[in-house]
Amino acid sequence: MLAPPVPEMSMETEHGGHEEESAMLPCVAFASEHGYKFFSLAHMRMLNSADVRPMPPVLGRRLVPSPYGGMVLATDVCYRHPCHLVDPFTGSRAPLPDLPIPFSEKDPVGCLSDEPRLRCARVTDDGLAWDWSPRGVMVARGDTAFFCEHGGERWMPVHQSKLGSPMTVNYRGGLFFVLELRTLKTTIIDAGTLQARTKIPAPPGFGDVDYAYLVPSTDDAILLVHRVGDSDGVVFTKAYRARHRDSQRPPRWRPVLDIGDRAVFVDGAHGFTVTADPTGAKANRVYVILAHQLTHPCGRLAVAYDVGFTDLTRPERMGRLNLNTGEVDPMWGRPHWIIPRNESGRR
Secondary structure, three states: OOOOOOOOHHHHHOOOOOOOOOOOOOEEEEEOOOOOOOEOOOEEEEEOOOOOOOOOOOOEEEEOOOOOOOOOEEEOOOOOOOEEEEOOOOOOOOOOOOOOOOOHOOOOOOOOOOOOOOOOOOOOOOOOOEOOOOOOEEEEEEEEEEEEOOOOOOOEEEEEHHHHHHEEEEEEEOOEEEEEEOOEEEEEEOOOOOOEEEEEEEOOOOOEEEEEEEOOOOOOOEEEEEEOOOOOOOOOOOEEEEOOOOOOOOOOOOOOOOOOOOOEOOOOEEEEEOOOOOOOOOEEEEEEEEEEEOOOOOOEEEOOOOEEEEOOEEEEEEEEEOOOOOOOHHHHHHOEEEOOOHHOOOO
């Protein structure tokens, strides 16, 4: 059973009005044998112990940051370590209940042969996705999204996807945005009541999709899609925009080539926008973290992370920032974007 209605929270507590886009550049966050590391695009250097609190490496632990607010979800693929939130910039920690079991692992899930399929590998085996609001944490596993209030002891189901689709979860401006990756249907959930505020159907004729990125903002959302058979080596081949706030009509995805004075950042878990700045992110660009695979003469494998960027109008042209992040063993997982809490303005 999905969540019952929850009394409305005050606008000052949960929604905070319309948030202004920040021009602050994020950090590239990644695990390594030397602990959790951060490369700041604002300062173009690796952060050190004066900037962040040490997070020692733990084999088998998944670390997935939320881009806003500096919080990292720490879970354990082997269930030996408790689930918790940690702020690597302050060292604060908050416990969470063990990850919930999705409906798809309790009941059979229907499957239609003509449904489009997402053919790329999931971020994790259980399709883990998450984000947090001032009230609590939303986690998606398999076909089910759950919510737990800060300091709570149980997960409450709030959304079930169609046909067992994995999802992505993003929070922005008092709303959770849940994208079903197989169907490209988006449900916008009020973070105060946990009820669906509106839904955005898939773009018309989207067909089979390799992967998709949802990038929510306070007034609109952007959807980047890479279709099966489109060019390899590009982040996306089609971009859409939908207005979800103060619109007289239900939101719909429409093709877009210009998003104004903003830049988009995406990784395998989240997407967000920042205000373009002459000394920072450039307008109408999409930024993504790249992983270069390296093979040493001894046979040891490693990866080196960089940032690639492309213009919304020419996704086939990829530039690079040529960062010096060092090398890490690929067993430590994937990199993500993160913005320190005192610089993110999260509300």
